[in-house]
Amino acid sequence: MFSFFKKKPAPVPADAPAAASAAAAEPGAEPAGLGWLRNPFASPAPETPAAQPAAPAVAAPAAAPPAAASASPAGRTGWLLRLKSGLRKTGSSISTVFTGTQIDDALYEELETALLLADTGVKATGHLLAELKRRAKERRATDPAAVKALLAEALAELLRPLEKTLVIGAHRPTVIMVAGVNGAGKTTSIGKLTKHLADAGATVLLAAADTFRAAAREQLGVWADRNMVEIVGQEGGDPAAVGFDAVSAGKARGKDVVLVDTAGRLPTQLHLMQELAKIRRVIGKADAGAPHEVLLVLDGNTGQNALAQVRAFDDALQLTGLIVTKLDGTAKGGVLAAIAQERPIPVYFIGVGEKLEDLETFNAREFSQALLD
Numbered sequence: 001m002f003s004f005f006k007k008k009p010a011p012v013p014a015d016a017p018a019a020a021s022a023a024a025a026e027p028g029a030e031p032a033g034l035g036w037l038r039n040p041f042a043s044p045a046p047e048t049p050a051a052q053p054a055a056p057a058v059a060a061p062a063a064a065p066p067a068a069a070s071a072s073p074a075g076r077t078g079w080l081l082r083l084k085s086g087l088r089k090t091g092s093s094i095s096t097v098f099t100g101t102q103i104d105d106a107l108y109e110e111l112e113t114a115l116l117l118a119d120t121g122v123k124a125t126g127h128l129l130a131e132l133k134r135r136a137k138e139r140r141a142t143d144p145a146a147v148k149a150l151l152a153e154a155l156a157e158l159l160r161p162l163e164k165t166l167v168i169g170a171h172r173p174t175v176i177m178v179a180g181v182n183g184a185g186k187t188t189s190i191g192k193l194t195k196h197l198a199d200a201g202a203t204v205l206l207a208a209a210d211t212f213r214a215a216a217r218e219q220l221g222v223w224a225d226r227n228m229v230e231i232v233g234q235e236g237g238d239p240a241a242v243g244f245d246a247v248s249a250g251k252a253r254g255k256d257v258v259l260v261d262t263a264g265r266l267p268t269q270l271h272l273m274q275e276l277a278k279i280r281r282v283i284g285k286a287d288a289g290a291p292h293e294v295l296l297v298l299d300g301n302t303g304q305n306a307l308a309q310v311r312a313f314d315d316a317l318q319l320t321g322l323i324v325t326k327l328d329g330t331a332k333g334g335v336l337a338a339i340a341q342e343r344p345i346p347v348y349f350i351g352v353g354e355k356l357e358d359l360e361t362f363n364a365r366e367f368s369q370a371l372l373d
């Protein structure tokens with residue numbers, strides 16, 4: 001077992017949490033899906049002498065203001081452009097259906113095919129078509145462009161239950177376990193998430209519970225280094241023990257968040273699925289109630305198989321959320337609609353590239369507009 005320290009983040013000014021938590025707690029201050037994370041549980045900071053200059057809001061660890069850099073209007077606009085370009089492959093084949101001049105059965109048939117090819121699934125496709133016809137009749141839509149706008153509306157409505165903001169602060173540490181098939185983007189997403197948490201001033205401990213692959217631990221170590229956070233790992237040992245040690249260390253060291261990375265596995269590898277369930281159980285022995293979040297990372301390219309993964313991992317682990325990566329360049333982005341229709345587990349984040357800024361919070365309206373604009 002080794003546990004090494006990677007440099008401590010700068011101490012946080014005492015008055016920062018109060019200001020930021022007030023902002024976070026303000027009703028309606030945070031539109032759904034626009035903040036990286038939220039901490040409505042931060043305890044108010046002690047009074048600060050009036051002469052002391054105000055601390056920058058983003059430095060607050062516990063308060064973790066929802067906005068950080070990514071939710072600034074400019075940052076969000078940049079994200080929307082990347083999202084739109086990332087979803088182009090999925091969106092263009094659906095949009096082509098609306099380039100004609102007539103709304104007739106042929107259009108709806110073509111749309112059905114396009115939605116199915118985008119891996120929207122039979123149920124969600126049926127739902128969207130029925131909704132679209134109803135809306136088109138009700139609004140007396142007469143041209144394909146108007147029908148396309150109605151489709152964007154119906155899709156956003158279908159996807160809305162998937163919107164959820166990651167909340168930290170109700171538990172200290174908030175323990176987040178991350179699972180998924182090999183290469184789905186778990187470690188990269190954990191790295192990006194760590195960066196956002198660290199930027200918001202939260203203290204993070206990473207647990208490298210992929211004890212099989214040295215490269216996976218090294219990869220996580222690079223993210224830990226970059227973000228100046230601590231990491232706990234163990235070569236060739238029991239991944240559940242790493243989870244236990246990390247959560248115990250997170251408690252002892254007063255960390256805000258412990259992120260547990262696990263080895264990739266297929267839902268058909270039953271012994272490995274049982275191992276995941278064991279990691280989950282053992283983490284709960286280190287801290288009753290933990291893990292507070294169990295996230296599945298899905299590769300957006302896997303299409304309908306992603307739904308099978310959601311079902312299998314949810315059955316084994318009782319998922320609390322999803323991260324959908326690699327939506328850039330996929331023609332199968334419709335799978336989010338299938339998930340919303342058949343297993344609506346919240347999507348905390350979506351990814352459209354390998355860069356740090358390519359992972360963002362999921363917003364149903366943004367997604368459907370980016371897809372169908």
Ligand SMILES: Nc1nc2c(ncn2[C@@H]2O[C@H](COP(=O)(O)OP(=O)(O)OP(=O)(O)O)[C@@H](O)[C@H]2O)c(=O)[nH]1
Nearest residue numbers: 182183184185186187188264325326351352353354
């Ligand atoms: N294009 C694109 N690539 C991504 C995205 N997210 C992750 N990747 C890439 O996907 C590859 C696999 O990512 P990892 O984070 O190593 O995946 P993992 O799930 O941890 O892999 P295992 O540990 O082998 O199970 C890397 O090359 C990442 O850079 C994304 O949103 N878009």
